[in-house]
Amino acid sequence: MSQELRGRLFAELDALVLIDPHTHINALAPASRTLADILGYHYYTELAHSAGMPRERIEEPGLDPKEKVGRLFANLGPIDNTVQYSWFAEMAQKFFGWDGGPIDSTNWETLYDRATDRMAAPDWPELVLQRSGLSAVFLTNDFDDPLEGFDTNVYVPCLRTDDLVFHLHRRQVRERLERATESAVTTASGLRSAISSLFQRFASRNARACAISLPPDFEPAKVLPGRAETALEHVLSKGEAADASHRRALAHYVFWTLAEFCQEYRLPFDLMIGVNRQVYPQGVFQGQDLYDSRVSLIQYRELFNAFPQVPFPISVLASVTNQELVSYAWIFPNVYTHGHWWYSNTPTFIEHDLSARLEAVPRTKQLGYYSDMYKLEFALPKFGMYKRILAKVLAERFVIEQGWSEQRAVELGRQLLLGNVQRMFGFES
Amino acid sequence: MSQELRGRLFAELDALVLIDPHTHINALAPASRTLADILGYHYYTELAHSAGMPRERIEEPGLDPKEKVGRLFANLGPIDNTVQYSWFAEMAQKFFGWDGGPIDSTNWETLYDRATDRMAAPDWPELVLQRSGLSAVFLTNDFDDPLEGFDTNVYVPCLRTDDLVFHLHRRQVRERLERATESAVTTASGLRSAISSLFQRFASRNARACAISLPPDFEPAKVLPGRAETALEHVLSKGEAADASHRRALAHYVFWTLAEFCQEYRLPFDLMIGVNRQVYPQGVFQGQDLYDSRVSLIQYRELFNAFPQVPFPISVLASVTNQELVSYAWIFPNVYTHGHWWYSNTPTFIEHDLSARLEAVPRTKQLGYYSDMYKLEFALPKFGMYKRILAKVLAERFVIEQGWSEQRAVELGRQLLLGNVQRMFGFES
Amino acid sequence: MSQELRGRLFAELDALVLIDPHTHINALAPASRTLADILGYHYYTELAHSAGMPRERIEEPGLDPKEKVGRLFANLGPIDNTVQYSWFAEMAQKFFGWDGGPIDSTNWETLYDRATDRMAAPDWPELVLQRSGLSAVFLTNDFDDPLEGFDTNVYVPCLRTDDLVFHLHRRQVRERLERATESAVTTASGLRSAISSLFQRFASRNARACAISLPPDFEPAKVLPGRAETALEHVLSKGEAADASHRRALAHYVFWTLAEFCQEYRLPFDLMIGVNRQVYPQGVFQGQDLYDSRVSLIQYRELFNAFPQVPFPISVLASVTNQELVSYAWIFPNVYTHGHWWYSNTPTFIEHDLSARLEAVPRTKQLGYYSDMYKLEFALPKFGMYKRILAKVLAERFVIEQGWSEQRAVELGRQLLLGNVQRMFGFES
Numbered sequence A, B, C: 001m002s003q004e005l006r007g008r009l010f011a012e013l014d015a016l017v018l019i020d021p022h023t024h025i026n027a028l029a030p031a032s033r034t035l036a037d038i039l040g041y042h043y044y045t046e047l048a049h050s051a052g053m054p055r056e057r058i059e060e061p062g063l064d065p066k067e068k069v070g071r072l073f074a075n076l077g078p079i080d081n082t083v084q085y086s087w088f089a090e091m092a093q094k095f096f097g098w099d100g101g102p103i104d105s106t107n108w109e110t111l112y113d114r115a116t117d118r119m120a121a122p123d124w125p126e127l128v129l130q131r132s133g134l135s136a137v138f139l140t141n142d143f144d145d146p147l148e149g150f151d152t153n154v155y156v157p158c159l160r161t162d163d164l165v166f167h168l169h170r171r172q173v174r175e176r177l178e179r180a181t182e183s184a185v186t187t188a189s190g191l192r193s194a195i196s197s198l199f200q201r202f203a204s205r206n207a208r209a210c211a212i213s214l215p216p217d218f219e220p221a222k223v224l225p226g227r228a229e230t231a232l233e234h235v236l237s238k239g240e241a242a243d244a245s246h247r248r249a250l251a252h253y254v255f256w257t258l259a260e261f262c263q264e265y266r267l268p269f270d271l272m273i274g275v276n277r278q279v280y281p282q283g284v285f286q287g288q289d290l291y292d293s294r295v296s297l298i299q300y301r302e303l304f305n306a307f308p309q310v311p312f313p314i315s316v317l318a319s320v321t322n323q324e325l326v327s328y329a330w331i332f333p334n335v336y337t338h339g340h341w342w343y344s345n346t347p348t349f350i351e352h353d354l355s356a357r358l359e360a361v362p363r364t365k366q367l368g369y370y371s372d373m374y375k376l377e378f379a380l381p382k383f384g385m386y387k388r389i390l391a392k393v394l395a396e397r398f399v400i401e402q403g404w405s406e407q408r409a410v411e412l413g414r415q416l417l418l419g420n421v422q423r424m425f426g427f428e429s
Helices: A002-014 A033-039 A042-050 A064-073 A083-096 A108-119 A122-133 A162-166 A169-180 A190-205 A225-241 A244-264 A297-306 A321-331 A347-358 A375-403 A404-424 B003-016 B035-039 B042-050 B065-073 B083-096 B106-121 B124-132 B160-164 B171-181 B190-204 B227-239 B244-264 B297-306 B321-329 B345-357 B377-403 B407-424 C002-014 C035-039 C042-049 C065-074 C081-096 C108-119 C124-130 C164-165 C171-181 C187-202 C227-240 C244-265 C297-308 C321-330 C347-358 C375-400 C406-424
Strands: A018-020 A135-139 A158-160 A210-216 A269-271 A312-316 A333-336 B018-020 B134-138 B156-159 B209-214 B269-273 B312-316 B335-338 C019-022 C134-138 C158-162 C209-214 C269-273 C312-316 C337-339
Touching: A002 A404, A002 C209, A018 A108, A018 A375, A018 A404, A033 A042, A033 A064, A033 A083, A033 C312, A042 A064, A042 A375, A042 C002, A064 A108, A083 A108, A083 A122, A083 A375, A083 B124, A083 C321, A108 C321, A122 A135, A135 A244, A135 A375, A135 C108, A135 C164, A158 A190, A162 A169, A162 A210, A162 A244, A162 C312, A190 C406, A210 A244, A210 C019, A225 A244, A225 C081, A244 A297, A269 A297, A312 A321, A321 A333, A321 A347, A321 A375, A321 B321, A321 C187, A321 C321, A347 A375, A347 B345, B003 B377, B003 B407, B018 B244, B018 B377, B035 B106, B042 B065, B042 B083, B042 B321, B042 C158, B065 B106, B065 C347, B083 B124, B083 B377, B124 B134, B134 B377, B134 C042, B156 B190, B160 B171, B160 B244, B171 B190, B171 B312, B190 B227, B190 B244, B209 B244, B227 B244, B244 B269, B244 B297, B269 B297, B269 C081, B297 B321, B312 B321, B321 B345, B321 B407, B321 C321, B335 C297, B345 B377, B345 C347, B377 B407, B377 C347, C002 C375, C002 C406, C019 C375, C035 C042, C035 C081, C035 C164, C035 C269, C042 C065, C042 C081, C081 C108, C081 C124, C081 C375, C124 C134, C124 C375, C134 C375, C158 C187, C164 C171, C171 C187, C187 C227, C187 C244, C187 C347, C209 C244, C209 C312, C227 C244, C244 C269, C244 C297, C297 C312, C297 C321, C312 C321, C321 C337, C321 C347, C347 C375, C375 C406
Parallel strands: A018 A135, A158 A210, A210 A269, A269 A312, A312 A333, B018 B134, B156 B209, B209 B269, B269 B312, B312 B335, C019 C134, C158 C209, C209 C269, C269 C312, C312 C337
Antiparallel strands: none
16 A cells, blocks of 8 residues: 555655756756766766776776766676666666666667767757756856856856855965955955855846855854954965964854855855765765764854854755754754755665654755756656655655645645745745 | 554553653643643744744743734644644644644634633543553652642652752852752762752652753763862852863762762662753743754763662663663663653654664663653653554564564563553552 | 565575674684573673673573573573574574474473584584575684684684784783794884784685774874884883873784785775773673764775775674765775674664665675674574565565566675675685
């Protein structure tokens, strides 16, 4: 019975047209042109590399896309158990009519060529969006992104701020900021003005969020202007050799300033908490980051208290932090649960984390899912995975165990998938 | 099949008459007088507040109970997915004959008035106890509670010691202690005498436990009398401005002294580990506390080794600490698992934590559940939730997977719910 | 349906003949001689002790095996819910023909005598291996084990290195090392030579792994030879009174040297991460160790980066570390998941941890299970427990939810149980 019920709930949820509130799509090249764009996604390269494929084989300079795909196919057997592989299988089936049988060295070229053909259609991105049930996707824009040349109602800008907070000691970043804002970043107030003009420009281009990923040891704190000034002076004179304490003070100042502008511009501030960068420097592109799961939201108490008007959609990297996220979202009006991020974006963790959220966080405060994708084709299988788990949890824990009607369960699912995203990011009609 | 089996096991467990080993009931006003006493419970006010209801609307001074309930009902929609809301729905149904349909702005007054009527019955508390299958409930008494005016066989005293350990630097607390014990708290030995007389009085009034909640960074340690003396002198002269190191030494001294008296008076010492107070000071009453889940029972190794005769029923705030609790209870004879506390008292965490306990902790060392309630009406739905999960785990993991007979499974459940509570707290006939 | 499917998958997995890649078997006395060898296993003594049985009753010097078993049987009631007890029940049934009914004070002697009879057969160890579906088991050999008198193809040596890394400040350990290697351990280079000759000897006796268990606060680091020299000099002169910093430097030096020899000898280095020794010194033999679950694999980043050629099969003590293990194995080519260790070796944690691994770690990098046993009889019920859970996860998450064929699911299970063990430890034909 449970299987049929799950199927019915999934079908209802799968019929919705959604907004994807966090992706890494390039609005000027949103969809794939060959399977190399799909299999080049770090999930496949890093897993193939982890299973023994040399990085040099994957990242050989000037490698032809088809040759790259051929090499990868020869190395996917060891990862065909993973959920990431199942995403690929679903894409092959849904987008390219693959019959679901194994894809291997004997037949991958057929799939490759068929995919290249379809992707060549001028309206391929629109077809993918439509087929995936998406009306809009959020971008992740560098602060100096010109934000030109695309429809911001479909490709919604989001100001990504990692560089500003963590890399301002790099000359290149400061120069990018000065160019982008036409202002001098030589004093704390000048820095503040520059950030202000970023917000102004992004807001004028329909930006709906500010976002940042944060290492496990980050603990936001308000920094007095004098301290910020000292820190900036030091960093300007020392650059990459700046002391950790000054770099930290500057990072705190910039972060706090971003929160202030989020308040002024009424933008949600997406916090993605817990990643350590470059843990494995010899890894493939984008396959080098890991984490220390010893992180606590208590590190954010001062921030949450200081900005009651700023909504903080929060993603945590490790499932062991999910209960804190549930509890903080249950208590703090400005803390929201946001999707299932990266290393927690696999079925076992999603099911556990989602179940805990559904039973203790107000239904209005749960932003169900985002794809985090780099190419549009990934939304379909990733959202599909999430919707199947959501249907399972709703079926087992609400309909069967608590006697909810199927309609009521679907309504709850709809709110997580769509309603809350619309309300949070200002898409209500 | 599993559903029917779960139903049968639940029915058996639900027929037991239990003792609730931890509540915050006021023995002089144990039950609710209006729905405002129920919806005023912090679980509802903090969730409604988190979902957007201003604190001022909830805690307006002099607010009429019915008006308060009306305001809250207007704000429960966003939390109707939560397990806490399901407790309310079950109370409405079981105590006030509500038919199970939605309660909203169109009909809440009917429910309110009906509840007020029933609650006005002079024997309402006894009716609630009977209907809930409870023969006795533990209290949580301030150390200066007179413990008079109620039947201590039904409302069992428990000495709550947070103030003594953590707030002795407050003049008000010291004065309360001096008044309650008619002794001077000006030396370490005087403090010890005062604590001794508290235990004497509580024991003479049928107290069955000593209890305390502890922050994540607390690490009990034995303090030499000379150090305690120095700390107390410092605290007496500086009060709230006392140095952290002296406050800590005094807290350690008092805590260790409490354990010594638990041994002398053969009282279990309930430890509730992991809460940070006042993380969100702008929250509603009792809706301000959160936690840092980075805590370990290794912090208690010295204590567990020093007091082999004192039973420590232990509650942990975060599910990520549950495996340590399982392991410590599996090794230390004096460590017991105790209920599912606060932020871990929701079905997903209960099921995971309970399953882990059932398969690795001796059955005699698991105290299944307590309600933590402030008003008697909550025991029924909270114990109901737990018993349903217990029935599920027994059905799936013991009867189906291991071939246990239903009777044997029920016996195990009975021991967690009742037998162990009776033995631990001296209720055996 | 799911139950029958699970049964079919289990039957297929249970028909395999396996290699057990980590045990504590004594190759010269691998099987039990009486039930005292079985019930004397720390899982039973520590649980019985935790449930109230005095240590003196269990560990009385000169206690007759039968008397010991009698005493333990009188104290097993309180632990008959545990999975450890279920292992005993399965052994009684499978090895001694017990009918599955309760074993208690009225009938244990029958079982005891029957077991003693069967165990007296000269080929009992071989029978047990055969009945358990094992072709070989790994040992855990002290560095000075002579490795003589047994068939190393069945009882495969493994160099255990805890003493070398953590106890070299003990004169006794240094003397054992000097005797075993016939070299002087008075300089860093002498120490290195001694370790070299250990590897040489172990390799010549068919050793297939180097192994160590590590406390939660251990963080490997490369130590310069000069620093190692200073540390060793200090430790040689101070012995057990050596400063912690010098002991730590020496431990780091030895550990790093072990990794270098693992690379030279192409041996996997089993890391068992997270145990604190002697947390409960009054506990029974081998029932004194616990842990602090606040540990992170980030502590091993330098090691994993420095030795890309050394495979590290990794066991974590606490389930809360499992997600990090999954993520590190997903990224680092030399990190492998290895079994379910000790306090995580119970069904709830195995199911959660295994599910997470199966969906995100390359299938070639998961070493499914080891028994960790001290006597051969334990492999059967322990592997049985694991195979049932593996069958459940494969049934529910792959066959039912993803539409895998049963054959494909069995192949995945076979790879975890056998194929990867063969490949990792060089047993491929």
